[in-house]
Amino acid sequence: MSRAKLEKLGLTLPLLPTSTVGSFPKPDYLLQARARFARKEIAQKELEALEKRATEFWVQQQEEIGLDVLVDGEQYRGDMVAYFADIMPGFRMGGLVRSYGNRYYHKPIIVGEIRWPGPMTVKWWKFAQGLTSKPIKGMLTGPYTIMDWSFNDYYTDRKSACLALAGAIRKEVETLVEAGAKVIQIDEPALSVRPEELPFAIEAMQMVTDGVPAYFITHICYGAFEFIYPRMLRFPVHNFDLEMSNSGLDLIGLFKKHPFNKDLSFGVLDVHSHKIESSALVKERIEKALQVIPKEALWVDPDCGLKTRTVEEAQGKLRSMVAAVKEIRQALDKTPKRKQRRIEVGSVVKKRRKKIRKHKYKKMRRRMRHKKK
Amino acid sequence: MELVLANHSSYPRVGASREQQRLRRAYAQRERGEISADDFNRIQDSVVAEVIEEQAHAGCELLTDGQIRWVDSISHLAARLDQVEINGLLRYFDTNFYFRQPVIKGRVAGNGPLVVEEFRYARAVSPRPIKPVLTGPYTLAASSIRETPLYRDLPTLVLDLSEVLAQEVRALAGAGAEVIQVEEPAILKHPKDLRLLHKALKLLSQAKGSSQLALYTYFADATPLYESLQELPVDILGLDFTYAPRLPETIARLGSRKTLGLGLIDGRNTRMEAAPQVFPILEKILPRLSGGIAYLNPSCGLEYLPRDKAVAKLRLMKELRDTFLQRGKR
């Protein structure tokens, strides 16, 4: 349903565009260099040269594997929140907090007014886009998640911290678009954690995306979706990227009850498992998705970032995924027109369209009311 | 009214210094087989003693062992039961902490003491009373995968777990615990199961002997359940005020027949509470409490904070309490 949006942006993508959630494993030489940099044994320049080398490697890998919408692979980032907290004024790095077992991380603390420090990701986006003719996604962490994963000493409450972050992320989005980015992914893995806070998470994302000429994706990791669905459909993005393979695909049942009215990036690879999925298994997963999502609205990708896998595992998994998508595309092409229509417009889908119209109408009315105020 | 300074439950097991990170290193060394189980336990013992000392030094009056030996609040207990296997990671409520999820394969049964030895050690090294902490049967059951037809419904598992935990309560009471804390954060999101919780706590309460049973809930607003919580067979009710803007009013209106644990100090955020936030609440609710005693404690375990902030929160708690009481005298 956002095909028109993509075309307006000058992006022609095949059916079932393939992409990834953002991070790729760092090659050994880069891991070693990062450790040495942390011990102040090498200079920033040396580290950056290796980060560029790794980025080049991953862009080339993605092209070779045949993905449609690429990422820079986040070879220069550690944690998805700490990366931004490190750069943005208003944050200080806090002490160690345990995340599970014997794993600890430094949790950032908001200690002052959050400001946009100038471009945080644009240089890397440009570098990666310079290496390929395929679109590279701009990759950001959303205001709600940065707020939720930080301590807050400064703002009166969680909402004001979140909205302050939204202002800074908005500026980054604008700068990415100025640089030429057309697809921007803003990750909100924390979104499903406190259902009662969904309204201000939506307000924040509205601040980030409103009126910006780009196609927006948001990645949310599996959480208590049953508590925020279908309300989360009000989140102002075009595409939800959801973890599906590791959730036993139970979201499909949810979508049958309340039709999903956005594009869906459907996670088909379990990023926590070393095992490389067969393309037959991936195919099966995609076919299930096609039962509730029209083919024009479906994207295919892994459940989450692949950074915890080995380079070889990541490559193997993505190859399986692309092979499966190619087969399904061929099958969709060969399917006679009438049968295809039936697949597309099953009874569920029909109902869904009606609801979308209703939803749009409601949204329009809401907007008008807003204007009147 | 006596206002006792109590720690909640967990405490950060590592800090900023190399010395304060010895347990983290020991875990890794033990995993690689570089140190023996005895070496590892000695280090764990020393960290328990260290965090007890730290709490006492910060002015805390009812201490915990910091749950330093616990991998997490679910699997530490579940792993010691018969017919339970431990599975992958799952988010612990709305935190950024992950616990290992138990899988129940058959009828659960106790397999020896759970935490009573930990309690004995802590008490032996502590200058002040120690409060042992157990995760409650409802939260344990709700956090588990039930893979046996025996437990097709949740209540059967909750009650079987209650029997196991009742034995532990008996052992802790026998070992001299004055207050035994049972944590049931999960009940706040499932108020329909309050009657089930009542039955479960009754089993625990029958085993408590002369000790006091404390029920602590957190990570959600307890206000809508406040009256029902008052009916439960426990002596102390611990409440998280950080999620509950209307809780002070509710307590002021309804009073409390039970001793309250006032979770007014946010255990999830580093910001230090100030007197103008805390005092009006104390003024409002303390006159409405019976029993002559209340506990002032963090809203949840302190392990969600870095070590320096956790100890600062305990010091702040003492400062606030002392100022508040002196003010009353003037």
Ligand SMILES: [Zn+2]
């Ligand atoms: Zn994810």
